[in-house]
Structures are given as structure tokens and as C-alpha cells.
Amino acid sequence: MDAIDTMTSERFRHALSRLGAAVNVITTAGPAGRHGMTASAVCSVTDSPPTVLVCMNRRSGSHQRFRDNGTLCVNVLAGHHQALSTRFATPAEAAARFDYDHWTELVTGAPVLADASAALDCRISQVSDVGTHSVFFCEVVGVSLAAQAGGLVWFDRAYHALGTG
Template sequence: MLQGIASVPVASSFRNAMSRVGASVHIVTSAGPAGRVGFTASAVSSVTDSPPILLVCVNRLASSHEPILSNGVLCVNTLAEEQEPLSRRFSEKIPFEQRFDGADWGTLRTGSPVLQHALASMDCRILDALEYGTHSVIMAQVIDMKYRQDRARGLIYFDRCYHAVGSA
């Protein structure tokens, strides 16, 4: 627990309030000695562009948590509108290999799975992970990336529903 922050029983109220904050939808993947894993995430943010660093939050009870930290690498794949079914699959409690089925995957420098038609894919090396409450906050340095040049619509999660954003 952070010093000076009291424990207040407002988890459900906080989740309800945060459902009103729209966020981009990502599939975070990793591959290495601990295996190939991935999960759907909306808690991803840029920290700095020089050097390029991302913040990625993952629930400590999630099946992806330990393998990602053990692998030491991850890739943040930002989803387009048409990838909503893939987002749903990666949020299900099914074996990891089934999550990856039916999509076109490649790799960049870390070997983490890169979704070929993602809006953007940022291949990262994990710098640090800090535990706060139910989650780990991962700081990851982008070491390679690719992004689409077309005008595809993005996918956000708002009010517990998926929505397309942008103009195609």
C-alpha cells in the first residue's frame, strides 16, 4: 500500500466511475521461457517519448501476470474496430494457444507476438514492475514498433461496451 493512502471500501464505486472513462483497447502479448501469453488491456499509457516508455497495468491474479514478468518482454497491440472479437477472446478464461488461434501473428525484436493488422504494435523490454493493490504497474521501454498507415477506425471501451472511434 502507498504510504499516506488509507484503505477505503469503494472498489465497486471506483470501477463504476472508471467505466465512464473511455480507453483504447489493446492485446498485450509476451513470449519467452515462461511461454506465449496474452490478455486484453485498457490500462496502457505512454510515459515519455524520449526514451519511448509505456505503462501497462496487469492484475496480479491474471494467468498472464507471472509469465509476462518472467519473460521480461511484452508487445502492446492496439486494436482496430474489426478486431473486437479478438479482444473478447483474449479476455476469456481459455488456454493461451486458443486465444492466438485465427489471427495473423508475427514478431519484432523481442519475439513477443505482434498482431499483423493492429493499429500499432509496440515491442518492449520490461524495465520495472511495481505492485499496487490488485495490480502490477509495468514500465516497458519500446525497442521496436510498427503501425498501420491506413485510416482504420480504432476500438475503445466505454461504459462497459466496445465503440469504434475515428473516421475511416
């Protein structure tokens, strides 16, 4: 094993590229407008009340919109959503991100990808700042599930499809 006792941001990011993570498109709508971004820093916190967390860089153009709207939807992507994920991760595509897929709404009005493997519609209940990022704690108020499960994972800087979706 290659052991190095010097911690750098680059070394840390390289190590975390080995931590597989679900790929999600996080969306919002409200007074600050409709917006979305690709994120893998999402996880469950508790089921009572149903809560997830989403980590977001405070320097991103998305951050303030999510904070101002106070809502978000975690759209869990399936294997066939690679192009969608890339579009929502590319700043040059920001104006056209919602143009190519079918979007609906649940409770909060945040855009829900109609064929997402799962969608978690949330109200942001708390925000904590840590280093360069904010951690959004989000109470889940609505859920949508696809008929067939499927997943899209980011591992070792590449997409990997899981399941049948």
C-alpha cells in the same frame, strides 16, 4: 449530479467505466511461453526513452508469464478487432487465442498482430506493485503501424470503434 461520499470498489469501478480507454491485446513470448491478454490500462510515460506502462492484476494467470519473459507487445486494436479482444479476455479461450489471426514478430519475439492499428514491442524495464496490480514500465524497442489508423475504445462497458480501421 449524484454525489456520494462513501467510496466502495463497486462505486469506483462504475465511475471508471465512464473513462474511455483504448483496447489493446498485450502479448509476450519467452522462457515462460507465449501468452496474451486484453487490457485497457496502458498509457504513454515518456518519449525519451520511449516508454509505456501496462497495469496487470497480480492474481491473473498472465501476470507471472509477463514478468518471467521480461518482454511484451502492446497491440493497439482497431474497430474490426472486437472478437479478438473478447477471445483474449476470456479464460476459456486461452489455448486458442493465437489460432485465428496472423502474428509476426519485431525485436523482442513477443507476438505482433499483423493488422494491429499500432504495435509497441517492449522490454519490461521496471515493475512496481500497487494494491492488487503490478505496473510494468516498458521501454519501446520496435514499432509497427497499420496503413490506416483505427481504434477500439471501451466506454461505459461497451466497445466503440474509432476511425477507419
